[in-house]
Amino acid sequence: MNAISSETFRLDGKTIVVTGAGGGIGTAISTAFAAAGARVACLDRETPQATVDAIAAEKGQALGFACDVTDQTQVYATIQTIVAHWGGLHGLVNGASNDDPSGSIVELSPKHWSAVFDVHVTGAYHMSRAALPHIIASGGGSIVHIASQMGHVGARGRPAYCAAKGALIQLAKAMALDHADQGVRVNSLSPGAIETRRLVLRHGDMESAKDYNASKHALGRIGQPHEIAAAALYLMSDASSFMTGTDLLVDGGYTAM
Template sequence: MIDPAFTLEKKTAIVVGAANGIGRATALAFAAAGASVACADVEEPGAKATAAEIEKGGAQALPLHLDVTDGATCRAAVAATVQRFGGLDVLLYGAADSDKTATVLEMDEAAWDRVIRINLTGAFVMVKAALPAMIARGGGSVILIASQLGRVASPGRAAYCATKGALIQLAKVLAADHAAQGIRANTISPGAIETRRMLRRWKDMDEARK
């Protein structure tokens, strides 16, 4: 049973990156707390699977195919959520890409641009799309999944570290800019979490946590 202090009944959330990992777990937790959840991900089958699991548990869900590098699909995702559930209260942005281990000299611009586009610019575009709907409800919560690597440097991870540090600052500015409109903005900075993406990179979680 959910503590009444933490209920999300009558709230609507969009979770970006809901197909797997932290995003999927968060979407399920939001639903368990009573929220209606739009499960958005570039991996459409995964988004549908998460939404189906939520609905199996008795909550409402909407699977959305979302490419965060395409601003039009970000805006369409918000519009679809508002149309289905009547508004928007929470946005969690968990979409992320990792750079291959490389020094600044070794990294090519295309690899840099891709990580920036997904991890940072995608967050900006999605937040910009979501804010009007939240403000129309009298406020809302923006949650950006950052990382410990947003505060601590890791060799060979220039693009990833830069984007996660930037998300932390973006949330601070969002909070300052829109507090008067009832908008709260925060980041969560996990360490090494056992997800599919993490296992693809490291194979061994003990090594990942070093």
């Protein structure tokens, strides 16, 4: 029997790309991976320098890149630069997101609908398509799509977001089947409400966000970015070596209620 140790959660010698690394969950994931020994390529629409600096301050390895995940040319060029610099690629976290407007299907314009899918779903497609050949060539690895509890349940005024996050959950399943024999595991990770800028944008301030969302979670509170980062580290590391094609809900009991 193989013993479980802290080494199981290490990422030493691995190069991992994290999109949406400019704040909130993406920053927490990037710093957690670097603390576990990974070389982390931090991507966002603007170079996430604050994330890179935070990692460097803790003696970690990170590079920052400005990359629009909806732009296929930018995505491929960025991945090529990362691989050329570090000599390989072992993992990818698709965490890029944008601010989705509230409204029913009849209230959402085609432009707003497409913008949500372009970033969350098509962006994950572009990144995965660019990264997969390099992950396979490096001997395999892990891909994680950041979905949401809203990929499992509905929410008033959020049809585009719910549909996009549900699509990511299904994308992970299909990709897992396609690439299992190439040594690549693919899972999705679904957070509940997390204390980030997105909640402030929806509720005006964090206290209002907490008041509104706390009772919707069985634990009676919203989550913290580091709690999602811990789950992402599990999915990226060998600790989850027998896990692929599934969704890991870290939602404080939201979907249990």
